[in-house]
Amino acid sequence: MAKNLIGTMYDDNGVAIASTQTGQGSAGFAALCVADNGTPILVSSGGTKTAAVASGTNSDTPVKAAAGRLCRIAVTSAAGTTTGTTPIYDNASGHTGTILVVVPNNTAVGTVIDVQMPATVGITVNGGANSPGMTISYV
Numbered sequence: 076m077a078k079n080l081i082g083t084m085y086d087d088n089g090v091a092i093a094s095t096q097t098g099q100g101s102a103g104f105a106a107l108c109v110a111d112n113g114t115p116i117l118v119s120s121g122g123t124k125t126a127a128v129a130s131g132t133n134s135d136t137p138v139k140a141a142a143g144r145l146c147r148i149a150v151t152s153a154a155g156t157t158t159g160t161t162p163i164y165d166n167a168s169g170h171t172g173t174i175l176v177v178v179p180n181n182t183a184v185g186t187v188i189d190v191q192m193p194a195t196v197g198i199t200v201n202g203g204a205n206s207p208g209m210t211i212s213y214v
Contacts, residue, residue: 120189120191121147122144122146122147122212123212125210125212125213126138126210127208128200128202128206128208128209129152129208130151130208131154131202131203131204133202133204133206134202135169135170135200135202136199136200137197137198138163138197138198138199138200138213139194139213140168141196142196142197143194143213144194144213144214145175145176145190145211146190146191146214147187147190147211147212148176148209148211149185150178150182150187150208151209151210152184152207153184154180154181154207155205156180156205158180158205159179159203159206160177160179161177161200161201161202161203161207161209162174162176162178162201163177163198163211164198164201165192165196166199167196168199170201172196175190175194175198176190176192178206178207180203180205180206184207194213
């Protein structure tokens with residue numbers, strides 16, 4: 076007998092509860108899983124919260140000050156220049172530690188970057204005068 080089973084829950088209309096877009100399958104999903112010790116864990120491909128970082132923010136922007144998951148980044152406005160990068164760190168307040176992802180400053184507006192990286196300490200964007208505007212989704 077298997078110890079862990081994966082299942083899909085459905086509502087009264089036969090739509091998967093894990094789907095955020097009715098009838099669209101797993102385009103964006105959230106599901107409640109259970110760890111080996113019985114603790115419920117929320118997992119999400121698209122995040123459960125968002126934070127906006129304006130273009131040209133020339134400072135560190137803490138997005139989450141605790142462990143979580145960096146899910147996606149949507150580039151919402153152009154960078155001041157197309158050179159350079161904007162790193163996002165596994166850190167509650169600064170730009171040290173593990174880099175979760177580096178966003179090139181020449182990334183086109185409208186681009187969505189699927190990151191799906193766990194953050195053990197927090198999530199902080201190390202912005203610069205030429206960084207693009209971004210919306211960060213996370214859990």
